[in-house]
Amino acid sequence: MRRTLEIIWIVLVALSIFAYLLGDLHYINNFFVAILLVTTFIKVQLVLNHFMELKNVTGKYRWIPSIWLTIVISLIAVAYYLPVK
Amino acid sequence: MHSKAVGKTPYPPGDFAVWIIIYVELITFGLLFLGYALSRRANIEMFNHSQQMLETTSGFINTLLLVTSSYFVAKAVIAIQNMTHNNHKESNKEASKWLLFAMLLGASFLVNKMFEFSYIFGEGITLSTNKFFMFYLLLTGFHFMHVLLGSVILFNIFQKTRIYGYTVEEHKGIVSGALYWHMVDFLWIVLFPLVYIIR
Numbered sequence A: 001m002r003r004t005l006e007i008i009w010i011v012l013v014a015l016s017i018f019a020y021l022l023g024d025l026h027y028i029n030n031f032f033v034a035i036l037l038v039t040t041f042i043k044v045q046l047v048l049n050h051f052m053e054l055k056n057v058t059g060k061y062r063w064i065p066s067i068w069l070t071i072v073i074s075l076i077a078v079a080y081y082l083p084v085k
Numbered sequence B: 001m002h003s004k005a006v007g008k009t010p011y012p013p014g015d016f017a018v019w020i021i022i023y024v025e026l027i028t029f030g031l032l033f034l035g036y037a038l039s040r041r042a043n044i045e046m047f048n049h050s051q052q053m054l055e056t057t058s059g060f061i062n063t064l065l066l067v068t069s070s071y072f073v074a075k076a077v078i079a080i081q082n083m084t085h086n087n088h089k090e091s092n093k094e095a096s097k098w099l100l101f102a103m104l105l106g107a108s109f110l111v112n113k114m115f116e117f118s119y120i121f122g123e124g125i126t127l128s129t130n131k132f133f134m135f136y137l138l139l140t141g142f143h144f145m146h147v148l149l150g151s152v153i154l155f156n157i158f159q160k161t162r163i164y165g166y167t168v169e170e171h172k173g174i175v176s177g178a179l180y181w182h183m184v185d186f187l188w189i190v191l192f193p194l195v196y197i198i199r
Helices: A004-024 A030-051 A060-081 B016-042 B044-051 B056-081 B088-122 B131-162 B172-197
Strands: none
Touching: A004 A030, A004 B056, A004 B172, A030 A060, A030 B056, A030 B172, A060 B016, A060 B172, B016 B044, B016 B131, B016 B172, B044 B131, B056 B088, B056 B131, B056 B172, B088 B131, B088 B172, B131 B172
């Protein structure tokens, strides 16, 4: 319990390294972009819950930033995956 | 933040005014992120080609700097929130140490970003070069200003810890300043893959 922040930091760094390595690939396909978006969602949610301590908040104030994040990541995905005419 | 109390609260930590600022920033950056994603659809080739001029390693280093500085700021807040009347000075000193580390990383972010900007401007790129660089300069330039403001806020909090200014009863200032810094961090966490990696 006392090491929660350290674990969160390690996960954030690990996911950032993972994103960087994906970016280093010459060809990023749709699957990799989906993984990138999901890991981005997880990283921001970890910051919100543990660094900003929203995990101890109930009701709308906990969910407003998470709803923003869900909308933004989802619309980025829609813009990426929707076929271009 | 990081309260010792196990119970949940209906109100977010810190001063509510900082949450109003955070909500406004979320809307502003959210619209810029979506503007980028939608503009990319109209010219995917140009966006992918322009993106290759960016230094991904520089963006990655900046991600590590911000994530780690955010962790240091969270540690500073914990030091203050675990304060008792008996260890008031020690808690402020510990918070001061964590804030100093966080500020150094924030300054490193700014220096690294300035090198990146100087390379981009050296290549003759401006806001009007193309839509990719317009969004790149708007997003990263606007974020740069937020890191700058966040650094000023951290410095003010740091100064207050140096005079043992936070007490068991009153430490909302450090919590609110920390929240702003974490916001700057998570906005970059979205910006980095969107602008530097996804193609």
